[in-house]
Amino acid sequence: MKTQEKDSRDIVPEPTVKRLPLYLHFLKKAKENGVLTISAPIIGQELEQDPTQVVKDLAYTGVKGRPRVGYNIYELIKGIEEFLGFNQVYDAFLVGAGNLGSALINYPEFRSFGFKIIAAFDISDDVVGTQRGDVNVLHFNVFKELASKLKVRIGILTTPAKVAQEVAEQMAKAGIRAIWNFTPVKLKLPEGVIVQNTSMYSNVAVLVMKLNNQLKKNKD
Amino acid sequence: MKTQEKDSRDIVPEPTVKRLPLYLHFLKKAKENGVLTISAPIIGQELEQDPTQVVKDLAYTGVKGRPRVGYNIYELIKGIEEFLGFNQVYDAFLVGAGNLGSALINYPEFRSFGFKIIAAFDISDDVVGTQRGDVNVLHFNVFKELASKLKVRIGILTTPAKVAQEVAEQMAKAGIRAIWNFTPVKLKLPEGVIVQNTSMYSNVAVLVMKLNNQLKKNKD
């Protein structure tokens, strides 16, 4: 089973998918500054990426550039957005309305990155009934009902680690298909539920290790 | 210049450095449950990693295991912590005491991951003078003085994107050697300043793309 089908749709390397939003952010800024065309070497210089890499990444989107000139910045922005699916916006539910949850709710830029948090959930009486920006914090016991009624497919998990697995299971049962997991817990869920982990720990480790190496290096 | 020296100290692959904290988190939980020895296949099964990969990663730490038995869990935890430099704790300053900043301050686990946030900075009168947990929010204009007095080497950047570059430059001038950057801005800093980016956008892109692919797949 699971015939490991090399689907023409998922041959895009994950590193490419991760770099495209960085290009997008830069391109939007450049557009605001009145730039009309832009070349891969310029993007690469700005974002410290190999120019060939940039060309290859952009090629995946299907946008065509012109030799010696570069890419039309409007086409390129539109092309990347469409390629990444950012033109259509998913509704998302967030569970765990603590500081991190509130921070994510207040990231208005997410709306231009493919989804929008339309409600938050928690179980603490202190926060249920309050608002974060224009998002209401509801009790988690209405999550399932609302999720299926509104056909919400994306869930954001910013609860304490201890309840993460339990909450994630509830999410899956309520029809959530993709979970953005900010807890350090490795979630065990039915096949087909997509989990994207954003654990702070891995990043910390890289930072601390690099710093240690550099300080050691300077000593000798 | 920059003789690309293959230093024996930084031949550790970055993927390995990123996986080790995940093992560490799992091992600590297992220890709490009374586990005394643990094997690579078990760790791998739990965290969905290839067992050979786990063995290789653990080998970097220098901890020895015993065939048929596995690793002593105390030695392993201690070994990973020492290898990653988590046994000594750096002081860190955080700039931008908004929701995200507050969330990070309230992550007490960071203390066991190599650093500790000892003060927060902002420029808004609304937050300067307040507290986040037991961390005071000070005005950014005393950052430099305090950073050099206390020899703080790690800075966490959770400001709005617009001021990120400027704040980062100030950090570098104040002697900060490593910046954990949560803004989507590509920071341009003097050579030698380590930057670790944790941009939300890349993760969003991967999640949205996977979800799109799956929904498409189910349609046909």
Added chain:
DNA sequence: TAGATTGTTAATCGATTAACAATC
């Protein structure tokens, strides 16, 4: 035209996975 950049194919590099001997 001259030359910079795109677009694509080939070479390199590094990480993952497989194979297997050593060993408890």
Added chain:
DNA sequence: TAGATTGTTAATCGATTAACAATC
């Protein structure tokens, strides 16, 4: 002893980088 797991070397895989023809 038998067999599972470590530890290490070799094979594979995939991404990055280099090379180069096409082209504006």
